[in-house]
Amino acid sequence: MTDKTHWNNIYNKKSPNEVSWYQPTPNISLTLIESLKVNKNDSIIDVGGGASTFVDNLLKKSYEKVTVFDLSENALNHSRKRLNQESEKIVWVVGDITGHKFESKYKVWHDRAVFHFLTTPEHQNKYIENLINFLESKGYLIISTFAEDGPLKCSGLEIVRYSKEELIKKMPDNLNLVQFQKETHISPAGKEQRFNYWVFQKR
Template sequence: MFNRKTHWQSIYQEKSPTDVSWYQKEPKLSLELILRTQIAKNEAIIDVGGGSSVLVDYLYKNDFTNLSVLDISENALASSKKRLGNIATRIKWIEADITEFQSPHQFSLWHDRAVFHFLTEAPDRHLYVNVLKNSLRAGGHLIIAAFAIGGATKCSGLDIVQYDVEKMIAELGEDFKLIAEKSEIHITPANKEQKFAYFYFTKKSNDNLVIIV
């Protein structure tokens, strides 16, 4: 039986963080969208599946002070802690499967470039969205990236789900308002192209929700 945690622990044990296909030297589009939200520097940000990503480095350099990184792999988190040195003590590190995560507080911004497209089973996606809704404050910002339609069908030996804006909206439901969508051709360390789609949503407040009886 497939075990997500075991799989990702093995990946980060066998490969350097700079050798995995999703490695970005500079997360330009993620950073652009995060800065576009204009949230305050002390508001809570979580990077879901960001274990070895350098996004947290760039957010710290941009003076954001309330940063959390969640990953299912302890090895991935350890690589970032080692890279950041003393700075790592100023960041919250969360080892968890996102479908089982119980947030201690609500976040103002949720970023995910690494997880959602790996959830190929509808029940897992439903759990993810429920965690997202419970963890993101009303008016909060969601930046989620996934493999785009017509791109990769597998990653890290696993099947993935491709998304366009209609499919993403269908998964997230009525609680989120689309603000922007962007596309990116990511060049892997092996010099291959991967098509990504980025979606920026805000979570509607209760006043914005339409209740149909």
């Protein structure tokens, strides 16, 4: 089974609030993006945004240029349906972040629980190449992964857990760490999952 089929099956079988990574409101991501004080018309991309309500909240906060990118069209269709007419304000893109070529650059690149699925240096490097090519100079990366004491798998797939230092080491030298924080996420089944969040700024 390809990854795309895997993810489309997940979003076909489960509703968005049943998946283990579901958050009613992505509070940490929202607090972090608001703290950056970027302009409301700066371009923001939610990489592997799935069916997350991050996009709904960005619209509520009047961000004007939001792209949601995911491997699974089923995931994006959940969000489009939920947002109804508001969905027309969003750019929806189906693609693989390890190979996709964007048409323009982004001021903020948000990734919650996507990079950690890349388990080979080849895929990790391709992701990082895209990140560097399509993140504006002085732009921000908000990224979160399972922490060093988080689960070993997500959605039945192997993941890579990162401590604060391990992810800093993985990222290129032209990204400077500006914030770091931890979260204990409670899944819909009531399980605790430890996440780490980093904010980097590109030089």
